[in-house]
Amino acid sequence: MRTELLSRPGDPDRPNEDFASVGLPASGQGGSLVVLDGVTPPADGTGCLHSVPWFTARLGGALTELTVSLPDVPLAEALSRAIARTAETHSGTCDLSHSRTPQATVVLARWTPSAVEYLVLSDSVLLVEAADGTVGAVLDDRLARLPRSALATDALIDADLRNREGGFFTAAADPAVAARAVTGVLPRGEVRALAALTDGAARWVERFREGDWADCLGLVRKEGARALVERVRELELADTERAFLGRSKTHDDATVVYAEL
Template sequence: MPGDPARPNEDFASVALPASGQGGCLVVLDGVTPPRGDTGCLHSVPWYTARLGGALTELTVSLPDVPLSGALARAIARTSEAHAASCDLSHPRTPQATVVLARWTEETFDYLVLSDSALLLESPDGAVTPVLDDRLSRLPREALVSDAVTDAGYRNKEGGFFTAAADPAVAARAVTGAVPRARVRSLTALSDGAARWTERFREGDWTDLHTAVRKNGAQWLVDRVRALETADRETRAYLGRSKTHDDATVVRVELPPAG
C-alpha cells in the first residue's frame, strides 16, 4: 500500500509458480525514496522496482539451478543495461531497492534478504524464524544524521549497508540460506514500512507479527502501522521525515505439506 495516495507506490511484490506446478517463488522489493535533487537517472523508483522485480520473478522461476544471489545479480545487470546509456548509474542515489527473495521446491527452501526488509519463516511446530539483514540498524546514529553523510560514507560501501542498485556484485552481500522444505510451513515477507510494527513501534516481536497477520490479515497490519505513524511525532521530528507514512507491503504464503 502506498504511503501517500498522491504518490506512486515504490514497492513491488510477486508470487510465481513454475509451469510444472511444483514449488514457487516470492519477490518483495522496497524502492528507496531519494531525497529531492539530482539522482543521475531519468527514471523513477517505481520504474526501477517494476523492472528489477519482473526480472527477478522470471529468473528465479526459469533458472531453478542458479543460486538466488546469482538470479539477483543477473536481474540487476539486466535492469542496469536498460538505462545505462541514458543515466549515471554511478550516482549514489541511482534508483535502488531492498530485496526479499524466496524459492521453494518439494525438497528445499532457499532465501535471500538484502537491506532492511524482513522475511519470517514458520516451521510446522509454529516457531517463527526472522531472516534479517541488520547492517543498516547497526550503523552509528551519526551515520544517519543527513542523506549526504549516509550516501558518502555508508550507502553501498564496506562497513555500511547494501541495496540492489546498479552493481550486480552487491548480490554477494545479501543474507542467504537454505533449509529443507519440510521445515517451512508458511512465510511472511514485509517491506520496512510494514515491519515498523515490530522494529520501531515494539507492538510485539516477530512471532507476534506473524501470528497477527495470520489471524487478522495484511490490511490489519498496514492500518495499525498507519495509526502508529500518525501518532509518532517524536520520531518524525528526530529523523526529519517529510512523509508521515512509508509504503508498506505484506505478503503471506501458506505452503502445502512437504512430500
C-alpha cells in the same frame, strides 16, 4: 498452498515505490516470492532519467521471471543477473555510477518439494515459521548496526556508507552487490509459512513494539495483511509527538507477502 499480497503507498498522491510478486511454476511444484522496497530519491536527483517505481518494476519483473524460470540458479546469482539486466536497459541514458541511482532493498524466497531458499538485502525482513510453530526473522542488519552519528545526513550516508564496505548495501546498478546479501537454504519440511515485509509494514514490530515477529506473522495469518498495514497506519497517526517515528516519514509504502507452504 495459500498466498496473500498487499502493497499500500505511504501517500496516495505519490506512486508506490515498493514491488511485490508471487510466482508459481507451470509444473505446480513450488513457487517464489519477490519483495522490493524502492529507496526514495533525494530532491536533487539521482543521475537517472527514470523514477524509482520504473526501476523497481523492471528489477522486480526480472526477478519474478528468473526465480521461476531458472530454478537451479541460486538466488544470489538470480539477483545479480536481474540487476545486470535492469542496468543494461538504461546505461546509455543515465549515470549509473551516481550514489543515488535508483535502488531497492530485496527479499526473495523460493520453495521446491525439498527446500526453501531465501535472500535478504538491506532493511526489509523475511519471517520464517518452522514446522513447530516457532518464528524466526531473516534480517540484513548492517544498516541498523551503524551509529546514529554516521546517519546524521544524507550526504554523509551517500559518501561513506551507501553500498560501501563498513556501511550497507542495496540493489542498484552493480551486480556484484548480490554477493553481499544474507542467504540460506532450509529443508522444505521444516518450514510452514513465510512472510516478507518492507520496513513500512515491519514498523509494527521495529518501531512501535506492538509485538514480536511471531505476533506479527500470527496477525497476518489470522486477520490478513490488510489488518497489519491498517494497524501500522493507526499507530503512525497516533504518534503525534514522534516518540516512535523520530525523523522517519509519517507514512511509508507498506508491503506484505504471505505464503503458507
